[in-house]
Amino acid sequence: MATKFINITLKIWRQQNSQSKGSLETYTLNKVSTDSSFLEMLDQLNEQLISDQKSPVAFDHDCREGICGMCSLYINGRAHGPATGTTTCQLHMRKFKDGETIYVEPWRSKAFPIVKDLVVDRSAFDRIQQAGGFISINTSGKTMDANAIPVPKQNADKAFEAAACIGCGACVAACKNSSAMLFVGAKVSQYALLPQGKVEAQERALNMVRQMDEEGFGNCTNTGACEVECPKGISIENIARMNREFLLAASKSNK
């Protein structure tokens, strides 16, 4: 495909810090290569802003190959933009038309406060993970052979699908209730399906859900928006599994 250049108008959320009141600012950006990624386009905008002696737009990014979960952005009304199963860093400008106006907003959730411009604080996810998203068997030093514990293939597959979650928060951003159930469901499922995760299965479900509720995320109403917008295609089947795990744990656990 031949490289094309397009001119676009950007409406970007600018906010000085967590306390200040932000607003949508309009920028025009010319000669954007359709081969560039969305983040490269923002880099190009920032170069333009810097040369104009203006403050560049703050946005999160890291690996730029769709696996780190750092990039976010609510682009033209959708989490990670219009492409399916794609993170913002993997979204290319060829998805946009010449002369198009593109809205870029941060994730909106009480539990994800804005740090600056498009950067939000997603440490709520870290605290949920810390509440139970781990196993306490030794995985370093004298490790057991991985195949010594038999794992049914279908469980391994489902656990792997759940483990594909990169914790980007698109599920929260897309959900009309800002619910984090797809993230927590994926994390609970990932371990619940494997024998190594069974030891703390009960406490994990209880503690992670409690932490999720404390962080101020909304309640799940099963709209299914999260699984559609998830760049890793995590299924809401994982939410149902978390519900089962939680209810079982609540009825069985002595803690």
Added chain:
Amino acid sequence: MSIKTILNSSIVKKVWMALTGLFLCTFLVGHLAGNMQLVLKTGEEGRRAFNEYAYFMAHNPFIKVLSYVTYFSIIFHAFQGFYLTYQNKKARPQGYAYSKPAANSSLPSRYMAILGTLVLVFIVTHMANFWWKAKIKEDIPLHAYTVSIPGPMGQMQKQEFYYTHNLQLIPKNDEITVKNKTDLYMKSVNIKVAEGYVDLHTVVMDFFSPKQNEQAMFYVLLYVFSMCALAFHLWHGFASGFQSLGLNHRRYTPLIHSAGKLFAVIVPGMFALITILIYLK
């Protein structure tokens, strides 16, 4: 983890929504089966069938228990729903300037609270229309029918009789009084001679009949509109209930979704159709 934390958790709250919601779905089936008596048989037969059904509903102790579970479910489902909506709104204090929710979710799934409110308003109206008359005011006359019998001179005379449980012919005259809603007493000796039926059938038929009720058209439209709201509510709610209970399976979930959509169209559709049929009668 304390019982309070568990009961207040987002998952348990949704489980309660699912259990009460799915119970109310079974209530709808029972209610519809009863309403079918209004249209399956016509004339005096239909009147008898419906009033006998109404008597059964008012006097069976098991139904009594179920009715309290139903009242509780409606109130709980509504209030819990409002509370969840309030919490969910609070979870996103500032919305998006530009959002395309239609790209990832169905319309009914995003408007459950509004659809539910419409259904609640309907339930209150509907109870004021019928439940109030039958249960609180208790001013519905007993089921009586007129027959022509030959008099002493051979000419036909019209006489009114109560429709009773043992089909005993009890004339509707000054000698008979009604006690305890349906008991027919002989006034002079104060003895119960038979038990009649409250004529709820006529109340319902008259309510939707343009000849008897000037506002019949308005009520038919209101009922049909409300059934549309209920249909959209169930379109998402039926299958959503199973998901909340953790019942999701690659093999069965598509089936539950289809069954839910079928249920959402057929059950409210039949309720609406019955009011239209009575109106057109």
